[in-house]
Amino acid sequence: MQRVVxxxxxxxxxxxxxxxxxRAAADEGTACEVVLAGAAEAVARADRVxxxxxxxxxxxxxxxxxGLGDAIRDHLRAGKPYLGICLGLQALFDExxxxxxxxxxxxxxxxVEKLPSGAVDTTGARVKVPxxxxxxxxLIRSGAGPLATFDADPPHVYFVHSxxxxxxxxxVVAAIAWHGPHRVTAAVQRDNVTATQFHPEKxxxxxxxxxxxxxxx
Numbered sequence: 475m476q477r478v479v480x481x482x483x484x485x486x487x488x489x490x491x492x493x494x495x496x497r498a499a500a501d502e503g504t505a506c507e508v509v510l511a512g513a514a515e516a517v518a519r520a521d522r523v524x525x526x527x528x529x530x531x532x533x534x535x536x537x538x539x540x541g542l543g544d545a546i547r548d549h550l551r552a553g554k555p556y557l558g559i560c561l562g563l564q565a566l567f568d569e570x571x572x573x574x575x576x577x578x579x580x581x582x583x584x585x586v587e588k589l590p591s592g593a594v595d596t597t598g599a600r601v602k603v604p605x606x607x608x609x610x611x612x613l614i615r616s617g618a619g620p621l622a623t624f625d626a627d628p629p630h631v632y633f634v635h636s637x638x639x640x641x642x643x644x645x646v647v648a649a650i651a652w653h654g655p656h657r658v659t660a661a662v663q664r665d666n667v668t669a670t671q672f673h674p675e676k677x678x679x680x681x682x683x684x685x686x687x688x689x690x691x
Contacts, residue, residue: 475505478689479520481546482512483537483561485529487675491559494675495524498685506689512537514545522689523549526675527561528634531586532573534561543579550581550667557620557688558669560635563662566669567639581667583642589635593654601654604636609651609672611660618648618663620687629680631660631672638671666691 480491488510499506509516517523523546527534538546550556558566567578570586578586593601611628613621633651638659641647649661651672661670668688674681 475507476521476689477519478506478508478522478524479516480508480510481517481523481525481542481562482510483525483527483529483534484512485533486527486561488526490675491524491526494681494685495689498682499689501682502686502689504686504689512542514541517542517545517549520549520554522555522557524557524559525562525565526559527565529561530572531561531564531570531578531637532576534565535573535576535578538565538579539577546579547581553666555688555691556667556669557685558667559675560671560673563669563671564637564639566662566667567641570637572637582639582646582662582664584640584646586637587640588637589653589656589658593656595654601656604634605653605656605658606634608632609653609658609660611649611651611672613649614647618661619666619668620684620691621648621661621663621668623683623687624649624680629677631670631674631680632676633658633660633672634676635671
């Protein structure tokens with residue numbers, strides 16, 4: 475039985491992520507134990523790690539400083555699967571406009587930038603920030619780890635955010651979405667690391683399909 479550790483950063487609705495993983499595992503017929511934990515020791519015993527989060531980048535960076543962040547980096551270096559959700563994607567990068575001076579995990583070079591306010595869409599309507607709602611994914615490349623489950627038919631998924639990642643290496647981006655004129659980094663992927671700006675646990679069947687694909691990866 476595989477052990478899936480959902481990292482508790484002290485922010486976000488961990489229970490909804492836990493329920494989504496349990497449901498996806500049942501749909502896949504995959505035996506797994508889901509553990510909510512915020513300790514480095516739990517990460518060291520994990521087969522897969524999920525880092526969710528809704529909240530401030532500075533608080534996330536503080537939670538990941540020291541032993542917990544080191545344990546996640548060790549998990550990644552060991553080639554074990556990682557799924558980041560929302561803040562769990564942003565935490566992979568070096569820094570964020572939201573919290574100058576706070577350091578992310580630095581797994582990917584780049585920064586997290588705020589979506590510009592004051593833009594208008596093609597109808598002349600003001601584009602709201604935060605970006606909240608359903609948008610269709612646009613895949614940048616096929617076969618991107620668990621995201622390959624969407625290759626044939628990219629779905630609509632649910633977003634809640636004001637910031638998005640801008641990687642130094644554009645090839646890290648696996649999917650985008652459009653919020654008015656804004657090109658949003660919707661997912662990044664490389665090797666054993668997959669992360670989404672959208673919320674799989676809020677994206678109904680599409681989200682469960684992604685989580686199921688992650689559990690198989």
